[in-house]
Amino acid sequence: xxxxxxxxxxxxxxxxxxxxxxxxxxxxxxxxxxxxxxxxxxxxxxxxxxxxxxxxxxxxxxxxxxxxxxxxxxxxxxxxxxxxxxxxxxxxxxxxxxxxxxxxxxxxxxxxxxxxxxxxxxxxxxxxxxxxxxxxxxxxxxxxxxxxxxxxxxxxxxxxxxxxxxxxxxxxxxxxxxxxxxxxxxxxxxxxxxxxxxxxxxxxxxxxxxxxxxxxxxxxxxxxxxxxxxxxxxxxxxxxxxxxxxxxxxxxxxxxxxxxxxxxxxxxxxxxxxxxxxxxxxxxxxxxxxxxxxxxxxxxxxxxxxxxxxxxxxxxxxxxxxxxxxxxxxxxxxxxxxxxxxxxxxxx
Amino acid sequence: xxxxxxxxxxxxxxxxxxxxxxxxxxxxxxxxxxxxxxxxxxxxxxxxxxxxxxxxxxxxxxxxxxxxxxxxxxxxxxxxxxxxxxxxxxxxxxxxxxxxxxxxxxxxxxxxxxxxxxxxxxxxxxxxxxxxxxxxxxxxxxxxxxxxxxxxxxxxxxxxxxxxxxxxxxxxxxxxxxxxxxxxxxxxxxxxxxxxxxxxxxxxxxxxxxxxxxxxxxxxxxxxxxxxxxxxxxxxxxxxxxxxxxxx
Numbered sequence: 102x103x104x105x106x107x108x109x110x111x112x113x114x115x116x117x118x119x120x121x122x123x124x125x126x127x128x129x130x131x132x133x134x135x136x137x138x139x140x141x142x143x144x145x146x147x148x149x150x151x152x153x154x155x156x157x158x159x160x161x162x163x164x165x166x167x168x169x170x171x172x173x174x175x176x177x178x179x180x181x182x183x184x185x186x187x188x189x190x191x192x193x194x195x196x197x198x199x200x201x202x203x204x205x206x207x208x209x210x211x212x213x214x215x216x217x218x219x220x221x222x223x224x225x226x227x228x229x230x231x232x233x234x235x236x237x238x239x240x241x242x243x244x245x246x247x248x249x250x251x252x253x254x255x256x257x258x259x260x261x262x263x264x265x266x267x268x269x270x271x272x273x274x275x276x277x278x279x280x281x282x283x284x285x286x287x288x289x290x291x292x293x294x295x296x297x298x299x300x301x302x303x304x305x306x307x308x309x310x311x312x313x314x315x316x317x318x319x320x321x322x323x324x325x326x327x328x329x330x331x332x333x334x335x336x337x338x339x340x341x342x343x344x345x346x347x348x349x350x351x352x353x354x355x356x357x358x359x360x361x362x363x364x365x366x367x368x369x370x371x372x373x374x375x376x377x378x379x380x381x382x383x384x385x386x387x388x389x390x391x392x393x394x395x396x397x398x399x400x401x402x403x404x405x406x407x408x409x410x411x412x413x414x415x416x417x418x419x420x421x422x423x424x425x426x427x428x429x430x431x432x433x434x435x436x437x438x439x440x441x442x443x444x445x446x447x448x449x
Numbered sequence: 450x451x452x453x454x455x456x457x458x459x460x461x462x463x464x465x466x467x468x469x470x471x472x473x474x475x476x477x478x479x480x481x482x483x484x485x486x487x488x489x490x491x492x493x494x495x496x497x498x499x500x501x502x503x504x505x506x507x508x509x510x511x512x513x514x515x516x517x518x519x520x521x522x523x524x525x526x527x528x529x530x531x532x533x534x535x536x537x538x539x540x541x542x543x544x545x546x547x548x549x550x551x552x553x554x555x556x557x558x559x560x561x562x563x564x565x566x567x568x569x570x571x572x573x574x575x576x577x578x579x580x581x582x583x584x585x586x587x588x589x590x591x592x593x594x595x596x597x598x599x600x601x602x603x604x605x606x607x608x609x610x611x612x613x614x615x616x617x618x619x620x621x622x623x624x625x626x627x628x629x630x631x632x633x634x635x636x637x638x639x640x641x642x643x644x645x646x647x648x649x650x651x652x653x654x655x656x657x658x659x660x661x662x663x664x665x666x667x668x669x670x671x672x673x674x675x676x677x678x679x680x681x682x683x684x685x686x687x688x689x690x691x692x693x694x695x696x697x
Contacts, residue, residue, distance in 0.1 A: 395537075396500075397537045398537050398538075398539050400499050400500065400521060400537075401533065401536070401537035401539070402522075402539075402547070402551070403498070403520065403521035403522040403525070404497050404498075404499075404521050404522075404525055404529075404530075404531050404533075405525055405530075405547070405548075405551035405554075405555075405607065405611065406522050406525035406526050406551045406552075406554045406555035406558065406611070407522055407550055407551050407554045408522045408554060408558075409520075409522065411550065411554060412522075415542055415546075415547075415550060416539070416542070418541075419539065419540060419541025419542045419590075420541065422541050423541065
């Protein structure tokens with residue numbers, strides 16, 4: 102018997118709205134699509150429009166997927182490549198499916214600059230990303246989502262690691278009408294390492310859901326996660342992090358940390374950190390905090406003449422900056438720093 | 450310059466200051482001494498505009514301007530500086546970034562041009578050297594991991610860079626060893642100026658050996674119960690606060 106798992110992609114493929122994830126599905130209880138979408142918009146029209154994105158100044162190969170479609174990246178053994186992938190949705194957008202296949206061969210490395218760019222129309226987009234790392238391969242995946250305020254956008258990345266490979270990810274998002282950025286990682290242990298960080302900065306009525314699942318199936322694997330969120334107005338942030346350490350996956354070292362700042366009474370953060378550990382000899386920790394800005398620091402800044410808005414932006418930036426600091430590629434790190442500063446209205 | 454008349458302040462509904470009156474002319478340094486719980490820190494927070502310190506009566510003006518109508522950052526731009534008894538740690542915000550943001554926010558509020566980075570760095574380097582603060586420390590999160598003495602020196606350095614009209618020093622001597630006390634006091638004395646007023650709040654007379662006040666006031670149960678010259682501090686050191694506690 103197969104377990105039914107709901108999926109936006111299948112709902113789009115079949116036109117059957119009962120396939121949509123709903124609040125009755127445990128994994129989607131905070132990101133209900135079925136209650137939101139009474140109908141799917143018509144299929145998006147093809148277009149060759151290009152989008153201006155945050156990584157445009159970096160030298161990279163380009164892959165633009167606008168209003169649906171697919172692409173593939175394969176990095177040959179021993180090579181190093183930088184790819185900028187844009188998933189765009191423009192005014193002609195209705196409902197569409199995006200796919201991306203990424204293969205990084207033995208000992209190769211890839212800097213993947215993946216952006217989601219959309220206008221404020223009510224598009225519905227599903228993106229499936231499949232990433233395979235061979236032995237000793239290395240990926241730094243930097244996702245920046247600038248989906249529109251009217252969008253429903255789901256992106257699910259499925260990652261498989263080999264021995265001694267390394268997958269590092271930083272997701273930055275400003276949310277959408279409803280948005281889920283999910284990463285599922287098959288982690289064989291065997292010296293493979295995962296870093297999976299993220300920042301969500303949500304205002305207005307935006308929603309973002311960062312969901313991650315890491316399955317440690319063999320001994321000697323590392324996973325390190327740092328997610329920070331800031332919600333204001335009536336925005337809603339969701340973090341669901343799950344790390345599973347299977348029987349026999351000894352010497353697994355896993356750290357999960359989620360911290361959120363709630364800047365208004367009507368904003369909300371829902372968090373569900375989970376460690377499922379079936380092995381004996383492991384080191385696994387998780388921490389989760391949800392709170393307001395430090396009022397002592399706010400007064401201290403005000404006393405020195407920094408007005409409330411500027412102080413809030415300064416402290417918020419300091420709060421999320423620790424995630425940016427972990428980005429390995431220096432040029433991309435500065436782009437991300439500037440991206441955050443622009444969103445918070447502070448000097449870069 | 451600073452004129453406080455009949456000021457009453459409550460915190461969480463509890464009256465702490467009860468009709469406090471105090472005038473500090475430009476160019477003078479006044480000390481306020483008093484036992485624990487007299488309302489010394491409440492006075493400094495109320496003047497600085499800390500949320501939660503509710504003014505229930507009286508007035509406080511700086512050069513004739515009503516301070517109580519302004520929020521904390523507006524008061525700072527008008528020239529009010531409070532050196533905190535326990536300076537706040539701000540992780541992730543380097544001291545340099547913090548101070549430049551503060552200085553330029555004050556300049557903007559007063560309609561003055563902003564200070565460009567090179568001029569700012571030159572100013573800060575000079576002030577840091579005077580206060581024996583390693584410049585590298587200014588690149589770290591403000592006050593994070595600083596010793597008590599380093600935090601106080603950082604306060605005085607900020608005061609020096611921001612060049613306020615009214616400097617309030619709240620228990621600046623607490624937690625300082627004798628060397629740090631001397632460095633901090635020299636920093637404060639260097640700021641004495643005919644167009645600046647200073648209010649030094651302290652529990653002990655010791656600080657006043659280094660920062661000579663023009664006037665000393667005794668605060669007890671939320672009001673000034675005695676005022677005099679510097680000799681009053683020595684009397685207090687000898688006789689304690691008991692008789693003022695009874696008088697109040």
